[in-house]
Amino acid sequence: MTTLRTPGPTVGVVGGGQLGRMLAEAAAPLGVEVVMLDPTPDCPAAPVARDQIVADFDDEAGIRELAARADVLTFEIELADQDVLERVSEDSGTPVHPKPSTLKTIHDKLVQKRELEDAGVPVPPFRAVEDADDIRGAIGDYGAPVMLKARTGGYDGRGNVPVESKADAEDALESVAGPAMVESFVDFEREVSVIAVKGEDEIATFPIGENIHEDEILRETVVPARSSEAVTERAHAVASDVLEVMDGRGVYGIELFETREGDVLLNEIAPRPHNSGHWTIEGAQSSQFEQHARAVLGWPLGSTELRSPTILTNLLGDVDEERRAELSDIDRILETSAAHLHWYGKRQVRPLRKMGHITVSGETEDADVEALLAAARDLEERVTFRT
Template identity: 85%
Template sequence: MTTLRTPGPTLGVVGGGQLGRMLAEAAAPLGVEVVVLDPTPDCPAAPVARDQIVAEFDDEAGIRELAARADVLTFEIELADQDVLERVSEDSGTPVHPDPATLETIHDKLVQKRTLEDAGVPVPPFRAVDGPDDVREAIDDYGAPVMLKARTGGYDGRGNVPVESKADAAEALESVAGPAMVESFVDFKREISVIAVKGDDETAAFPIGENVHEDEILRETIVPAGSEEAVEQRAREVAEDVLGVMEGRGVYGIELFEAPNGDVLLNEIAPRPHNSGHWTIEGAQSSQFEQHVRAVLGWPLAATDLRSPTVSVNLLGDVDKSRDAELRNVDRVLETPAANLHWYGKRQVRPLRKMGHVTLAGREGETTEELLETARELERAVTFTSE
């Protein structure tokens, strides 16, 4: 067995947003230093990382500098360029986890779905779209509505357009503005997710979370989910199958649909820590961010057990246009027992931009319903406006 020592290695992270920030926070107690690469000077991760390289996510010279300063490379954003990462890794000898091949699979949602379907992972019916007639044919076959998705570049619901009728097909396709695919609309009972971890020779998964979206943006995560045990077991099995397809170590956010009949269908995968796993910082024996650091370095994974019922709510920009960020009524959160504020350090607030989150880990006797009611009150209280 390899002897691990701290202070330890340096982790190079492509992306310095809130995920990079929380990765650096989790790495520090392990004796791991973090250097991030991000095009925004003084990015959200900068105050807690060892250093920042200011460069675009696909800037080869910048990524080569990052590789020269790191023992392992990883990424917190899918805009990282898989070809550049692979080339730099081969030339420098600095490994990348998850593997760039996985990033290539994830980048294109059509490729992602085909790869997973071929591996036996249950997915909703889908097809490629070359023009409005393909959308109309999908409505004939799947029924209305259908979900039109941009194959690349979409995240946080961007690039996802429900198409209610054949008459809307052309306009919806134009709004996607690029290669697209279409899926059958899933009449789900609830949306759930598994934060799964692929280590050197082991895997792990956190308890299943139930997710609440509005306008295709995640608003709330509740753990434990309200699913039956048989559904949760099936979700864990699907997550394990997904890990078998993915190449490279790290955390994978696996979003799933729970159908009314108890079936579990895959929605999408993020090859990185995920918004629906933020609750793990207070609610589990280890956080998804600590697990990602451990996994990409090839270290043993930590326990993922639930500490207590936990809910997490996102703090979104409630403004009508971009402005300097100033979060108000923070005292409402700070004076609430067991409420935990996470501020992402973004200088500008925009409509519905993720600016932070609040987590409540239950104390003895508290239910997720009670926690969620309190969390919603706190979310409504904090604001970015002076009105």
């Protein structure tokens, strides 16, 4: 094994949002420098990264400059152009992790589902959509409602439209720009996720988290999930199977449905650190961001062991229109010993925009999850962006 030293190498990251910011924060103690590429000058990650290249996510000249300054490239946003990354990697010799081929698979939800189904990963019934008749046919086969999804570009529930009846098919299809697919609607007990890590020759999974959404946006993650031991074991098994399909090192956010019958079905995959894994910063022995830095560099992975039960609650914009971002009444968070505030450095707040998060961790391994959840909700409700 190669002897590792610090100060270490440089990681080039396409994207400089909150994920890039927290990745740079986690890489710094390891002696790893991070250079970002992002089109927004002084992006959220800029204050904690070594440097920023101001360029679009598909700007080949900018990505070539990034590759020239880095030992490995990665991305924190799926808008990274997979073809450009592949070309630049081949020409420069700078590896990309996860691989651009994985980004291609993830980029199109229909391609993603087909490849995973072919690999034996359990997924809800689905089909491609060319016209409204395909939606009506799916309702006839799967029952109503069904979930219509944009194949590309959707996140935080954007591009996902429930279709309640055949009469709604035309309007639903018009609301989804571009190619679409349709899935049967899963009557789930809870939504869960596994943050999984693919290293050089090892894999690791964090404890399963339970995700609470409202308006298709993640509001809270409860760890450990309030699931049975059998469901937990099955979720980890499915996550391991997913990693077999993915090509390249790094962290993968694997979103799952726990059905009322106790089955586990794959929802979607993010080939990067994921919002539902932010709890790991305080709640696990090593965070998902540290793990991503280790993995893309080919370094040994850290421990994913749970320190203590932990709650994540997102701080979303509670405003009616865009305005300067300023979070008020944070005193209670700072005064609570088990609470931690994370601010993402975004200058403008918009309705329901993710601006930061709070974690609340237990003091012991058997801390009461329900009490922690109540405490986290109380803290979140006390802060506001309204003036």
